[in-house]
Amino acid sequence: MNSRNRTALVTGASSGIGTEIARELARRGYGVTLVARREDRLRELADELEATGVRAEVLATDLVDPASRAQLPQRVADLGLEVSILVNNAGFSTTGPVSESDVSAELRMIELNVAAVADLCSRFLPAMVERGGGAVLNVASTAAFQPLPYQSGYGASKAFVLSYTHALRGELRGTGVTATTLCPGPVKTEFAEAAGLGETENSTPDFLWETADAVARAGVRGMLEGRAKVIPGPINRITATLGNIAPRSILVPVIARSHPAKPKDT
Numbered sequence: 716m717n718s719r720n721r722t723a724l725v726t727g728a729s730s731g732i733g734t735e736i737a738r739e740l741a742r743r744g745y746g747v748t749l750v751a752r753r754e755d756r757l758r759e760l761a762d763e764l765e766a767t768g769v770r771a772e773v774l775a776t777d778l779v780d781p782a783s784r785a786q787l788p789q790r791v792a793d794l795g796l797e798v799s800i801l802v803n804n805a806g807f808s809t810t811g812p813v814s815e816s817d818v819s820a821e822l823r824m825i826e827l828n829v830a831a832v833a834d835l836c837s838r839f840l841p842a843m844v845e846r847g848g849g850a851v852l853n854v855a856s857t858a859a860f861q862p863l864p865y866q867s868g869y870g871a872s873k874a875f876v877l878s879y880t881h882a883l884r885g886e887l888r889g890t891g892v893t894a895t896t897l898c899p900g901p902v903k904t905e906f907a908e909a910a911g912l913g914e915t916e917n918s919t920p921d922f923l924w925e926t927a928d929a930v931a932r933a934g935v936r937g938m939l940e941g942r943a944k945v946i947p948g949p950i951n952r953i954t955a956t957l958g959n960i961a962p963r964s965i966l967v968p969v970i971a972r973s974h975p976a977k978p979k980d981t
């Protein structure tokens with residue numbers, strides 16, 4: 716899969732888990748195409764990866780914008796490349812009660828975490844299936860396994876990614892193309908700050924944290940092994956299982972009471 720005209724397209728490669736996924740793919744010899752909005756960061760990463768001998772391209776793109784997403788296949792083709800690995804990693808979370816939410820921020824999150832994932836799968840999968848090989852790695856979260864009051868839209872968006880990717884996997888059976896969901900628990904990146912949860916990072920116990928590079932290594936390995944889903948870290952695997960099976964009538968009020976984005980006066 717790692718010939719010179721094949722590329723692994725990684726969204727959200729300018730920071731955190733996406734940067735580390737790009738590094739891990741390059742370390743394994745895959746050429747990468749880096750997608751996010753902050754072009755300077757992508758260029759810096761591309762220079763670093765090219766110095767290791769792989770081809771690294773930069774396609775600065777706002778994935779919230781459907782028209783920009785639609786241009787991606789042609790921009791990749793113009794570079795003389797075909798996408799053999801698609802990593803849908805870009806994402807963010809809003810926080811707080813829906814009753815006090817900023818409508819446009821909620822819809823931007825759904826556009827990025829849900830619509831962009833489906834959009835890029837629809838655009839890049841046909842050629843992979845036609846060639847009879849390829850892999851998709853969609854980044855969800857342990858938030859996918861249970862409803863998440865005060866991150867309601869985020870949890871639901873990641874449940875979409877988990878369900879969608881699992882179904883996709885069923886459709887792709889026998890095509891030579893695989894689909895894997897990566898479900899990280901807490902990872903120290905720019906994510907918490909962007910979600911307005913920066914101050915709560917210190918209250919999350921140390922044993923729950925995984926590093927971005929460990930998460931990326933586990934995700935890429937799982938994808939290359941064709942696994943259905945990867946939950947990095949033994950504690951996260953336990954909480955995900957509990958979240959999946961616990962009765963909603965008990966779990967949801969517990970989460971609602973303890974979530975750090977719960978307004979102080981409620």
Ligand SMILES: NC(=O)c1ccc[n+]([C@@H]2O[C@H](COP(=O)([O-])OP(=O)(O)OC[C@H]3O[C@@H](n4cnc5c(N)ncnc54)[C@H](OP(=O)(O)O)[C@@H]3O)[C@@H](O)[C@H]2O)c1
Pocket residue numbers: 726727728729730731732733750751752753754776777778779804805806807808827854855856857898899900901902903904905906907909
């Ligand atoms: N960190 C965690 O605790 C955690 C846990 C579970 C799951 N996750 C998931 O892991 C993924 C990566 O998150 P992270 O922790 O690495 O967060 P991060 O450090 O904040 O990185 C987010 C990435 O998404 C990109 N992005 C945001 N808006 C975009 C847009 N409109 N168009 C294109 N790219 C955009 C950002 O790039 P630009 O700003 O340059 O566009 C950045 O590269 C997300 O899907 C997140 O939901 C994170």
